Amino acid sequence: MTPNIRAAVFDIDGTLALMNKEAGTFTALPGAIDALAACRAAGVKVVAYTNGTFFPPAHYYPLLADAGIVIDEGHILTPAAVAAQALARMGYTRIMVMGGDGTRVPVQDAGIQVVDPTPDAGPVDAVLLGYTRDFGATELESVVQAVWDGATPFAGSVAPYFASSKGRMLGISGAIAAALENATDTKVTVFGKPETAGLDIVTALTGAQPSEMAVIGDDPKLEIRMGRKAGAFCVGVTTGIADTAKFMGFPEEERAHAVLDDLTGFAAQPWFPKVPA
Numbered sequence: 001m002t003p004n005i006r007a008a009v010f011d012i013d014g015t016l017a018l019m020n021k022e023a024g025t026f027t028a029l030p031g032a033i034d035a036l037a038a039c040r041a042a043g044v045k046v047v048a049y050t051n052g053t054f055f056p057p058a059h060y061y062p063l064l065a066d067a068g069i070v071i072d073e074g075h076i077l078t079p080a081a082v083a084a085q086a087l088a089r090m091g092y093t094r095i096m097v098m099g100g101d102g103t104r105v106p107v108q109d110a111g112i113q114v115v116d117p118t119p120d121a122g123p124v125d126a127v128l129l130g131y132t133r134d135f136g137a138t139e140l141e142s143v144v145q146a147v148w149d150g151a152t153p154f155a156g157s158v159a160p161y162f163a164s165s166k167g168r169m170l171g172i173s174g175a176i177a178a179a180l181e182n183a184t185d186t187k188v189t190v191f192g193k194p195e196t197a198g199l200d201i202v203t204a205l206t207g208a209q210p211s212e213m214a215v216i217g218d219d220p221k222l223e224i225r226m227g228r229k230a231g232a233f234c235v236g237v238t239t240g241i242a243d244t245a246k247f248m249g250f251p252e253e254e255r256a257h258a259v260l261d262d263l264t265g266f267a268a269q270p271w272f273p274k275v276p277a
Contacts, residue, residue, distance in 0.1 A: 002270070002271055003211075003212075003214070003233040003257075003271055004211075004212055004273075005044055005212060005213065005214045005233060005271070005272070005273050006043075006044060006045065006206065006207070006208040006212040006213070007044060007045045007046075007047065007202060007206040007208035007212060007213045007214075008039045008044050008045070008046050008047070008213070008214045008216060009047050009048075009049050009199070009202055009213055009214070009215045009216065009223075009227075009232070010035075010036075010046065010047070010048050010049070010216045010217075011048075011049065011050065011051070011216065011217035011218060011219070011222075011223050011240075012026075012048050012049075012050040012052070012060070012064070012076075013050060013051075013052060013218075013240065014029075014217075014218035014219070014237075014239055014240020014241055015029065015032075015216055015217050015218045015223075015237055015239065015240060015263075016028065016029060016032045016036075016048065016064070016069055016263075017029055017032060017064065017067055017069055019054075021054075024063065025063065025066065025067070026063050026064055026066070026067040026069070027067055028067045028068050028069055029237075029239045029262060029263065030239070030262040030263065030264050031262050031263030031264030031265065031266055032068075032069060032263050033068045033069060034263070034264070034266070034267070035263040035266035035267070036069065036070070036071075038266060038267030038272070038275075039267075041267075041275050042267070042272070042273045042274070042275050043273070044214075044273060045075075045205070045206040045207075045208065046071065046072070046075060047071075047075045047076075047077060047202050047205060047206065048060070048064070048069075048071045048075065048076045048077070049076075049077040049078075049193075049198050049202070050076070050077070050078055050079075051078075051079055051156075051157045051192050051193045051219075051222055052078065052079075052102070052131060052157070053078055053079055053080045053099060053100070053102040053103045053130040053131040053156045053157065053173065054100070054102050054131055055078075055101070055102045056078070056080075056081075056101055056102055056105035056106055056109075057076045057077065057078050057081050057106070058105075059101075059102075060076045060078075061073070061076065064076075074205065075205060077198050077201060077202070078102065078106065078156070078192075079130075079155075079156030079157045079190075079191055079192025079193070079198070080099070080102055080103040080105075080106045080107070080128075080130050080156045081106040081201075082156070082191045082192060082197050082198045082201060083103075083106070083107075083128060083154060083155075083156050083191035083192075084106040084107045084109065084110035084112065085110060085201065086191055086197055087107070087110070087112060087126065087128070087154065088110040088111060088112060092112060092125045092126050093112060093113060093125060094112070094113045094115060094123075094124050094125050095107060095112050095113070095114060095115065095124060095125060095126045095127070095128050096115045096116070096117055096121060096124040096126070096127045096128070096142070096143060096146050096151065097114045097115070097116075097117075097127075097128050097130065098117045098127065098128070098129050098130070098132065098135060098139055098140075098142075098143050098176060099128065099129060099130025099131060099132045099156075099173065100130065100131060100132045100134065102130060102131055103128060103129075103130025103131070103132075103156060104130075107128065117135075117138075117139040117140075117142035117143050117146075118138070118139075118142055119138065119141070119142055119145070121142060121146070123149065123150075123151075124146050124151050125151060125152070126151050126152045126153070126154055127143045127146050127147055127151050127152070127153045127154065127180075128154045128155065128156070129143070129153070129154070129155040129156070129173045129176050129177055129180070129188065130155070130156045130157075130173050131156075131157075131172055131173050132172065132173075133172065135176075140176065140179060140180075143176075143180060144179075144180060144183045144184060147180065147184045147186055148184060152189070153177075153180055153181075153184070153186055153187075153188045153189070154188065154189045154190070154191065155173050155174070155176075155177045155188050155189070155190050155191070155192075156173060156190075156191055156192045157173055157174065157190065157192035157193070158173065158174035158177045158178075158188065158190050158192075168241060177190075193217075193219075193222040193223060193225075193226045194221065194222050194223075194225035194226040194229065195226065196210070196226055196229055196230045198226075199213065199215075199226070199227075199230050199232070210227075210230035210231045210232045211231045211232065213227070213230075213232040213233070214232065214233045214234075214235055214271075215227030215230075215232045215233070215234050215235070216234075216235040216236075216237065216263075217234075217235075217236065217237070217240075218236070218237050218238070218239055218240025218241055218242060219240065219241055219242060220236060220242055220246060220247050220250055220254075220255075220256065223236075224236055224247070224250070224254070224255070224256045225254060228253065228254055228255075233257050233271065234255075234256045234257050234258075235256060235257065235258045235259070235260060236256035236258070236259040236260070237259075237260050237261070237262055237263060238259065238260070238261055238262070239261075239262045239263075244259050247259045257271070258271065
């Protein structure tokens with residue numbers, strides 16, 4: 001049965017582009033620019049959903065545009081943005097954030113007070129972990145103490161690694177979450193992939209239900225697992241961290257519906273919607 005695809009949710013790193021972390025630039029991957037153009041021509045709404053929290057969402061638009069990847073305003077999601085919206089709805093007002101601006105800014109934009117991880121921070125409702133390399137024992141001890149004192153721990157992402165222009169890069173927030181869980185015996189709740197909270201925001205943006213979405217990504221444990229849990233049509237690409245064998249090695253109910261070498265010829269696939277006459 002051919003899926004009725006009304007929205008396409010593309011991962012960024014390893015799917016649409018690769019980032020040079022030192023230069024802070026992106027390079028489009030093969031077929032990415034044409035795939036986005038084909039979606040628009042077919043009336044398929046596009047959302048880019050990265051699992052990284054390097055930058056606030058607004059920071060991605062010009063960097064991706066410089067690589068030829070143009071995404072409509074408001075249609076780039078990060079785990080921190082998903083977390084901030086959810087935490088605001090849950091009533092949290094004062095959160096200790098261990099992360100850079102990619103995590104801090106979305107939380108502040110949601111109207112939540114951001115507290116630095118310091119020994120004299122005082123009581124907080126929750127702890128939110130995001131990507132940062134600017135931390136040491138004092139910051140780690142502060143978030144652990146906050147959880148010992150009753151704060152609920154959350155993270156944008158706990159992915160162990162992700163694709164970059166120089167190969168795999170460590171998912172630091174995942175490593176911090178593991179240390180936090182080890183010290184507090186408290187499970188960290190995750191908002192990013194493979195959890196499906198981000199797809200609720202995609203529905204709000206596009207009007208498409210998960211069953212009307214194509215989720216495209218390079219990580220079978222993240223994008224594909226998220227999409228399959230939500231009932232979306234899932235497409236794996238081998239331009240990031242996984243080859244075809246790795247995608248196909250998952251149980252059938254967790255497996256990508258299609259696996260492509262890259263996004264070249266995306267619109268020619270039999271499941272892609274026909275362009276309106």
